[in-house]
Amino acid sequence: MALIELTDVTKRYTVGAQEIRALDGINLKIDRGEYCAIIGPSGSGKSTLMHLLGCLDTPTTGRVVIDGVDVSRASDGRLAEMRNEKIGFVFQAFNLLPKFTVLDNVELPMIYSGKSAKERRARAIAAVERVGLSERMKNTPLQLSGGQMQRVAIARALVNDPKIIFADEPTGNLDSKTGATILALFRELSEQGRTIVLVTHDNEIAANAPRRIVIRDGRIVQNADNWHSGLRAAPSPQEAHT
Numbered sequence: 001m002a003l004i005e006l007t008d009v010t011k012r013y014t015v016g017a018q019e020i021r022a023l024d025g026i027n028l029k030i031d032r033g034e035y036c037a038i039i040g041p042s043g044s045g046k047s048t049l050m051h052l053l054g055c056l057d058t059p060t061t062g063r064v065v066i067d068g069v070d071v072s073r074a075s076d077g078r079l080a081e082m083r084n085e086k087i088g089f090v091f092q093a094f095n096l097l098p099k100f101t102v103l104d105n106v107e108l109p110m111i112y113s114g115k116s117a118k119e120r121r122a123r124a125i126a127a128v129e130r131v132g133l134s135e136r137m138k139n140t141p142l143q144l145s146g147g148q149m150q151r152v153a154i155a156r157a158l159v160n161d162p163k164i165i166f167a168d169e170p171t172g173n174l175d176s177k178t179g180a181t182i183l184a185l186f187r188e189l190s191e192q193g194r195t196i197v198l199v200t201h202d203n204e205i206a207a208n209a210p211r212r213i214v215i216r217d218g219r220i221v222q223n224a225d226n227w228h229s230g231l232r233a234a235p236s237p238q239e240a241h242t
Helices: 046-053 076-086 102-110 117-130 146-158 176-191
Strands: 004-015 018-030 035-039 061-066 087-091 164-168 195-200 211-216 219-225
Touching (some): 035 046, 035 176, 046 061, 046 164, 046 195, 076 087, 087 146, 102 117, 102 146, 117 146, 164 176, 176 195
Parallel strands (some): 035 195, 035 211, 087 164
Antiparallel strands (some): 004 018, 211 219
16 A cells, blocks of 8 residues: 555636646655655646645645545645654744754754653664764754754654655755755665655766656656666765675
8 A cells, every 4th residue: 555645636816817736637656655755846846746745735626635635625634643643844934943962953843742841851862863963963053064964854854653745855955965965864764664755856966776767847747766777876985885
């Protein structure tokens, strides 16, 4: 059974007297444990698609099912529950609170989950250790490098043990070496069974994912594994030196 399934999905916006069809008849399945990239130019509809997949919005028409739950007409409250229980987000801009410590930032998604302060702190520590920042727990984001801030964002995405992680241009603010390290971390998480959806406009970034979903003018125009697309996944930093 697919973890994510979209059937005949459209998303339309009205701007003045003009109707904009951001998504036009999307059919898509993503299985549990898959690592895929959604790629397309600016204005293609990829961000709108991610908003639907991530329960940040609902479709105009069609059906969106996440982990067996039809969220097509869900209320804002139900969408928030789904995001908190099943989804983690990693963004290009990190979206960390500058005056909070690393641990405080990572704890934030658990504030409304009903977990005790003790459990929240224990889970946050484990998530920070998972991304290799044990020595930076008491630092604030302004005391970290870009790559370290993105690792904090990944820890925050992992802390509620979500089934799906959406990464929107996660290396966009990083140099190529640091970006490769972050992509290697996503590959590792995928190999451990996490479902990863990477959203990007960059072919080289998309090549890190085994599956490539190309969107243009609101429609999926290619949906294949990267091997058959002629784009092999880039090697990890360790593989690159063997």
